[in-house]
Amino acid sequence: MYASSIFASLTLVFAGWYFVIIIKTYPLYYIHLLPLDLTESIYHTYAHSWILGTFYDTYIIYMIYMFLPIHFISGAVLLALLVSGLYILYFVIFIAQGFAQFASALFSVGGMSVDIVHYLCLNLVGIFYRVMNDTVVRSSFLDRHQYIKEKIWLRNARLQEKQLLDSILPPQISLPLQKDIQGRIVMAKQGIHSWTAMERTMAIQIHPDVSILYADVVNYTHLTTTLTVEMLVKVLHDLYGRFDLAAYRYKVQRIKFLGDCYYCVAGLSDPDPDHANNCVILGLSMINHIMEVR
Known part of the structure; x- marks a missing residue:
């Protein structure tokens, strides 16, 4: 009889440690460990009149604060207090042998007061760990967030610098x-x-085989005197945008523009035997675009 009881106890202990290993990987499985711990003690109390303490109460409470993915500390505190209350209730019913001995057990040195202080200290240590861990995690997150923002800002600044230089x-x-x-x-x-x-x-x-095209808007001076500054900028922006699309289509590279002068070269970046023909076609296309804008 005693051999079977010892075997059952060892089985429950090893099963508990198995759950401990599982819980380290899957913290939400802690719910299996709590009833296992209480069931083992209650079983021996009724079956053999053995008054046993609990095995995994400290681990379960610490695990709630350390491993469970609870976003708010208040949720972890409430859950840990609930578990502590269950263990204290087990002590009152089974170890203190009923509520009739509650007062004497409460004020005895080895009684319930020790259990209350024990679970209170466990929760305080868990709360301290959770607060410090949340502070460190938040600080690391903010540092990483600031690093990513600065990296994105620097990348965009370099891209704008490159685009500005390429436009010149x-x-x-x-x-x-x-x-x-x-x-x-x-x-x-x-x-x-x-x-x-x-x-x-x-x-x-040195580029020995290229064609250069200068495009100048006729009566540009008249436009500057008849149009407002905003309207003039809008017209030139529309016109040069059309020129850029046409230049890209005919493999002509725009070098720069100044006022109403558009300066581009064919056969510069990519050698092309038809560079002169491309410039002529682009010039005719520019005339059509100017007429459309006007």
């Missing part, structure tokens, strides 16, 4: 200049200030 200079000219500037910044940080190291790159390239 052709890519084959702007890219060497960007690399040269970055190299000089790195060398300046390393303390290299010699004239040879800081010498600027001459972004000069």
Whole structure:
């Protein structure tokens, strides 16, 4: 009889530790451990008149504060207090042997007061851990959030800088200049200030077979005197937008525009034997666009 009881107790203990391992991976399974702990003690109380304490109360309460995915600390506190109340109720009914001995058990050194202080301290330690953990997690989240914001801002700033530079200079000219500037910044940080190291790159390239197109709006001076500034900017924006689309269609690269002058080159970035023909077609297309805008 005693051998079977010991075997049953050991079985429950090993089963409890099995649930402990499972709970570390799946914290919501703690609900299986609570009835297992209480059932084992109640079973021995009725079957063998053994007054046993609980095994996993400390672990369950700590696990509520540490592992359960409860967003608010108030929910964790309420759940931990509920579990503590169940264990205290078990003590009152089975260990203190009924509510009749509640008062004597409460004020005895080894009685219920010890259990209350025990669970109170467990909850205080759990609350302290949860508050500190939430503070650290929130601080880490805010730091990471700030880092991502700064990274996105820096990436957008670099993209705007590149777009601005590409709108002023052709890519084959702007890219060497960007690399040269970055190299000089790195060398300046390393303390290299010699004239040879800081010498600027001459972004000069020879293109022997290209065609250049200058487009000028006739009577532009008259437009500046008859249109408002807002209307003039809107007209030029619409016109140059059409020019850019046409230039892209006919493989002509826009170099710059100044006022009413649109300056573009064919066969510059990609050598093309039909560069002259592309410029002529683009010029005719520009005339049509100017007539449409007017």
